[in-house]
Amino acid sequence: MRASMKWLAPLALAAAGCATMGGPGEHAVIRAKNKVIPSLVHIRPVKESFASGQKQEYVVEGSGFIISPDGYVVTNEHVAGDSTQVRCVLFNRDEIDAEVVGTDPYTDIAVLKLKVDEANLPAAELGNSAHIEPGQTVLALGSPHGLSRSISKGIVSVTDRYLGEEGPRPAPYNTWIQTDAAINPGNSGGPLVNLKGEVIGINTRKLSGADNVGFAIPVNAAREVIGAIIEHGHVPRSWIGVRLQEMTSKTDDPSQRGVVVADVDPLGPAAAAGFAPGDVIVAVNGEPVHARFEEDLPLVLKRVADLPIGSPATFSVRRGEETQDIAVVTMEESDYKGEEVEFAEWGFTAADLTPAIVQAARLPSSRGIVIAGVEVGTVAAESGLRQGDIVLSVDGEEIANLAEFQERYDAINDAGKRLVLLDVKRGALTRFELLKLEPGAENGDEAAGEVILDEEDGEEPNGEEPNEDE
Amino acid sequence: MRTNSLVALWIVTGLAAGLAAAPAAEEAGAFSPAFIAAQQKAIAPAICLLNFTAEVESQRTGETQKRSTRALGLIVSPDGLVMTHGHMQSDKSDPSNIRVVVGEGEEDKEYDGVFLKKPDDINVCFVRIQGEEGERFPCVTFASDGNLGLGEQVLLFGIMGETLDFARGALTRMISAVIEKPRTTYCIDEAIPFGYVGAPVIDSRGRIAGVVGYDLAPTEGGELYVRSGHPLVYQAPLFAKYIQNPPTEDTLEADQPIAWIGVFSQPLTDDLAEYWGLPKKGGVVISTVVEGSPAEAAGIQRGDVITSFDGMPMRAKKNSEIVGFTKLVRETDVGREIPVKILRSGQPVDISIVLTERPVSAKDAEEFVEETFGLTVRALTTDVRILLNLPDETQGVIVRRVKSGSWAHLAGMRPGVIVLRFGEYPVTSIGEFEAAVNKVKEARPAEVPVFCRVGARTGFFRLQPRWE
Structure with missing residues (x-):
C-alpha cells in the first residue's frame, strides 16, 4: 500500500558561531553545531547474519550520540543490533569499545555503554519534539557513507509522519519527523537537532528513490524507550493480538470515535476473549481511545502496550449498535524476531517462531522453528530445505522451539546417525525432508526433495492457480 | 483486405x-x-x-x-x-x-x-x-x-x-x-x-x-x-x-473429465526407503492430503506410500517420475472404484478410492465483472486456497482486476485482495458478491467499508462512491 521505506541514518548537527561569515541564521547553525557535536559518535559494529545458512559477520557503519556523562550512547537497533562487538570513535577521535545495553526493534532504538571509567563525557541535551513545527531549521549529524563528523542542514518537513506496521520494519509505536536535511546510509542513529543544539530526533530512515525525504524518531518517543532499555535491557510491552486501523478505514464521519479492529491473531488473548474484525474499540479501562487518522494509531497502540503485562484489562467495544466490555488478560509482546542459531553440520540456520510467522503460516500452534537460511552445497541444501520452511518435527518427534531442536540436533550428531527426517511445512503443503548426514551414500545425485507440485510457492497476488495437485 | x-x-x-x-x-x-x-x-x-x-x-x-x-x-x-x-x-x-x-x-x-x-x-x-x-x-x-x-x-x-x-x-x-x-x-x-x-x-x-x-x-x-x-x-x-x-x-469439452485425488506427493527415494525400512523399489509418498478430497475420504494419510494404483505399479524414485502418477490419476475414470496398494508404517494396506472430477481451477473459475465500483472478481478455487494457504473458514471472492480510476482503485484495492464482506453483507461466493453490490447500489451510501484479506492479514478498504 505504501512505498517501501528504506532505512538509513541520521545526520549531524552543527553550529557555532563565526559571525563574520554570514548572517544571523548561519551564526545560529554554527552555535547549535558546536553545542552538540562533541557528543557525536561514529559507530562501527560487527554484526552477525544468518540469512545465508551460516553465521557470518560483517561490519556496518553508523552514528550515535552520548546522552550521559558516564557513557550511554543512543543509536539505531539496525546499526547495533545483532552485533558481537561495537567500536566507537568519539568526536575527539578517541577510539572506545562499547557494549550493547539493549535494543528495541519496534522503535529501532539501541542503547550502548562506552567502556570508560570516566564520568565526564560530553552528553547531548535532549529537547522536546512536541514543540517542533514544519519549516523550522534542523541539522543532521553523523557519518553518511562512513564519513564521520558530517553535518547537513534542512527543515522539518512534517512532524508526525506515520510509516505504519507494514513491511519488513514495522513501526507501530511512533510517528516520525520528516526532514529534507540530507540523510544517507551511515547517518543512522545520529542526532537531528534544532538551532538550540538540542536533540529532537534520531535519524533513522530515508525514502529511497526520493530526494531529501528522511525520517527521524522523535526524541519524546525515544526517551521512554531509552529509559526502559537502560532499566530492563529491553522494552516490556503488553500484547493482545489485534491489528488496528484508523476510523477512516471504515468511515469519514468525525462523530464516529474509536479505533477499528482490522485483524485478530487466532492464537492471541483478544481472539480468546471474543474480539472480531470490524469491532470498534472505544475505550480501554474506561478511558476513551480514538484514532481518526493513521497518524493517531501509535498513541492507541502505545496505550495498549503500556497496560500491565499479564493483567486483565477492560476494552469497551462497539459491535454494530451495541457496546460491550470485553476483559482481556494481556501477554508480553514477543520479541520482534526469534533468536537465530547456526546448525553448521546440517548446513542451515534457524530461528524461533514469532506470532507474526505463526499467523502468516497459519500454524495451529506456535510449536516449531523457521529456517533462516540454507547454506549452498550442504546436506540441507541437497535435501531441498529452503529458507522460510517451518520444521515441525525431527524423526517423528515434535519440537517446541529452538532449544528443543538444539537438543535433538546434538543428540543425533552424538549418535552418528546417517539419516534424519524433518517434517516441514511450506505454505499450505507439508513435506518430508530427509537429511543425509554422511556423504557418498547411494542416490546422492538426485535432488531428493524437490516437490513437483509446489514449485510456485511464492505468493501470486493475482490468484493464479498453483501447480496441479494430482 | x-x-x-x-x-x-x-x-x-x-x-x-x-x-x-x-x-x-x-x-x-x-x-x-x-x-x-x-x-x-x-x-x-x-x-x-x-x-x-x-x-x-x-x-x-x-x-x-x-x-x-x-x-x-x-x-x-x-x-x-x-x-x-x-x-x-x-x-x-x-x-x-x-x-x-x-x-x-x-x-x-x-x-x-x-x-x-x-x-x-x-x-x-x-x-x-x-x-x-x-x-x-x-x-x-x-x-x-x-x-x-x-x-x-x-x-x-x-x-x-x-x-x-x-x-x-x-x-x-x-x-x-x-x-x-x-x-x-x-x-x-x-x-x-x-x-x-x-x-x-x-x-x-x-x-x-x-x-x-x-x-x-x-x-x-x-x-x-x-x-x-x-x-x-x-x-x-x-x-x-x-x-x-x-x-x-x-x-475439447467432449473429452472425459479430469480426475482428482487431492494429494501432494514426493518420490520414495532410496534414502527415504532406507530410513523407513522399506524396499528400495520406489513409490509415491503422500506428503499432503488436501482437505475434502477423495484421498481424505478414502482414508489416505500423510506418509502413506502408494506402491500400486489401479493395478499399475508405482515406482517413482525421482521427482520426474512422479509425473507418471499424476498423469495416471488424471486419466482415471471419475466415479469408478480404484484399488490402491499402500505401505503404511511399513505394512501393506489395500484400500479403494473413488476419484472425483478435478475441482475448477482459478483459470476456469467463475468471474464477475462489476462496473460500478470497478472490480472484477473470481470465485475462490481449491488451487488458489492451496497457493495462498487459506484456511477453510476464509470464504470470499478474489479480486482479479481493478479498473484504473475506479472507486475501488481510489480506495487502494488491488488484484489478489480477497473480499470477505462488502458493506454490511458477507461475501462467500460470486452470487453473494453480486447481490451485495446490488443492495449497496440501491442504498447509495456515501461510503462502503469493504472487509478483505490481504496476504496473511485482514483489514478494511473504504470505497467512496460519487453517485450521479
Whole structure:
C-alpha cells in the first residue's frame, strides 16, 4: 500500500558561531553545531547474519550520540543490533569499545555503554519534539557513507509522519519527523537537532528513490524507550493480538470515535476473549481511545502496550449498535524476531517462531522453528530445505522451539546417525525432508526433495492457480 | 483486405512434394544449398504471418491493455487451418483482430482469422483462415513419427522481422539433447530468433518432424521445463490429432473429465526407503492430503506410500517420475472404484478410492465483472486456497482486476485482495458478491467499508462512491 521505506541514518548537527561569515541564521547553525557535536559518535559494529545458512559477520557503519556523562550512547537497533562487538570513535577521535545495553526493534532504538571509567563525557541535551513545527531549521549529524563528523542542514518537513506496521520494519509505536536535511546510509542513529543544539530526533530512515525525504524518531518517543532499555535491557510491552486501523478505514464521519479492529491473531488473548474484525474499540479501562487518522494509531497502540503485562484489562467495544466490555488478560509482546542459531553440520540456520510467522503460516500452534537460511552445497541444501520452511518435527518427534531442536540436533550428531527426517511445512503443503548426514551414500545425485507440485510457492497476488495437485 | 481470388490448391508435403523436388541431404550435418532451396520452395508458401491483438495484463491493477503483435503461423491443412505457438493465447484472454497474411511480398493475401480453442495437452494454438468457400491453401504435411536423433542436423524455416519485409528465412540447428521423460522431447542447441517460434523443423531426410516450441503444457509435466527457456521440438504425433480434428469448444469439452485425488506427493527415494525400512523399489509418498478430497475420504494419510494404483505399479524414485502418477490419476475414470496398494508404517494396506472430477481451477473459475465500483472478481478455487494457504473458514471472492480510476482503485484495492464482506453483507461466493453490490447500489451510501484479506492479514478498504 505504501512505498517501501528504506532505512538509513541520521545526520549531524552543527553550529557555532563565526559571525563574520554570514548572517544571523548561519551564526545560529554554527552555535547549535558546536553545542552538540562533541557528543557525536561514529559507530562501527560487527554484526552477525544468518540469512545465508551460516553465521557470518560483517561490519556496518553508523552514528550515535552520548546522552550521559558516564557513557550511554543512543543509536539505531539496525546499526547495533545483532552485533558481537561495537567500536566507537568519539568526536575527539578517541577510539572506545562499547557494549550493547539493549535494543528495541519496534522503535529501532539501541542503547550502548562506552567502556570508560570516566564520568565526564560530553552528553547531548535532549529537547522536546512536541514543540517542533514544519519549516523550522534542523541539522543532521553523523557519518553518511562512513564519513564521520558530517553535518547537513534542512527543515522539518512534517512532524508526525506515520510509516505504519507494514513491511519488513514495522513501526507501530511512533510517528516520525520528516526532514529534507540530507540523510544517507551511515547517518543512522545520529542526532537531528534544532538551532538550540538540542536533540529532537534520531535519524533513522530515508525514502529511497526520493530526494531529501528522511525520517527521524522523535526524541519524546525515544526517551521512554531509552529509559526502559537502560532499566530492563529491553522494552516490556503488553500484547493482545489485534491489528488496528484508523476510523477512516471504515468511515469519514468525525462523530464516529474509536479505533477499528482490522485483524485478530487466532492464537492471541483478544481472539480468546471474543474480539472480531470490524469491532470498534472505544475505550480501554474506561478511558476513551480514538484514532481518526493513521497518524493517531501509535498513541492507541502505545496505550495498549503500556497496560500491565499479564493483567486483565477492560476494552469497551462497539459491535454494530451495541457496546460491550470485553476483559482481556494481556501477554508480553514477543520479541520482534526469534533468536537465530547456526546448525553448521546440517548446513542451515534457524530461528524461533514469532506470532507474526505463526499467523502468516497459519500454524495451529506456535510449536516449531523457521529456517533462516540454507547454506549452498550442504546436506540441507541437497535435501531441498529452503529458507522460510517451518520444521515441525525431527524423526517423528515434535519440537517446541529452538532449544528443543538444539537438543535433538546434538543428540543425533552424538549418535552418528546417517539419516534424519524433518517434517516441514511450506505454505499450505507439508513435506518430508530427509537429511543425509554422511556423504557418498547411494542416490546422492538426485535432488531428493524437490516437490513437483509446489514449485510456485511464492505468493501470486493475482490468484493464479498453483501447480496441479494430482 | 480480404482476398477472394486465391483458389489454387497447393499441397506441400515434406515427404511427397519435398522429396520430389529435392534429394535428401547427402550427409548428416550438411544441408546442401540445393536441398535448402528446394525445401524452401516447397514449404515457404505454407508459412504465414499472423497479425493480432493480444491482451497484456498489468501487474499492478490486473487490468488488461491491448497490444498489436504477430506470430509465425503454419498452414497445416488445405482448408486453411493454421497452427502457431501456444503463447498466442494468455490465460483466459483470446487474441482478437486476427489477420492472416498468406504469401510474400506483392503476392501476399490477407484474410480474417478465427481463433480456435487451445488444447490442454500441447502448447500450440490453432487459427482458422476465413477464406472463400472451397478455397484451398498451401499447407505442410508432417512426418508420422517425428523421431529425431541426438546430434541430428535440422533445418528451420521462419519469418524475418518487419524491417526485412517478413522475408522467409532458413536456419540450421542441431538436436542437442533427447529427453525421455515425461515424454520424448528434443532440445535445439541454440537460441532461435523470434520469427522462428512455431517454425517447421525439417530432418536430414527432408521430412517435417515437428515445430519449434518452448515449454511443455502443464498436463505433460510442463512445470518441470517451463523455466528452462530452451527451444524444443514438438514432434508431429503430439498435435496430429488436432490437425485431423481441430479443437473447438465441442471437441475439447467432449473429452472425459479430469480426475482428482487431492494429494501432494514426493518420490520414495532410496534414502527415504532406507530410513523407513522399506524396499528400495520406489513409490509415491503422500506428503499432503488436501482437505475434502477423495484421498481424505478414502482414508489416505500423510506418509502413506502408494506402491500400486489401479493395478499399475508405482515406482517413482525421482521427482520426474512422479509425473507418471499424476498423469495416471488424471486419466482415471471419475466415479469408478480404484484399488490402491499402500505401505503404511511399513505394512501393506489395500484400500479403494473413488476419484472425483478435478475441482475448477482459478483459470476456469467463475468471474464477475462489476462496473460500478470497478472490480472484477473470481470465485475462490481449491488451487488458489492451496497457493495462498487459506484456511477453510476464509470464504470470499478474489479480486482479479481493478479498473484504473475506479472507486475501488481510489480506495487502494488491488488484484489478489480477497473480499470477505462488502458493506454490511458477507461475501462467500460470486452470487453473494453480486447481490451485495446490488443492495449497496440501491442504498447509495456515501461510503462502503469493504472487509478483505490481504496476504496473511485482514483489514478494511473504504470505497467512496460519487453517485450521479
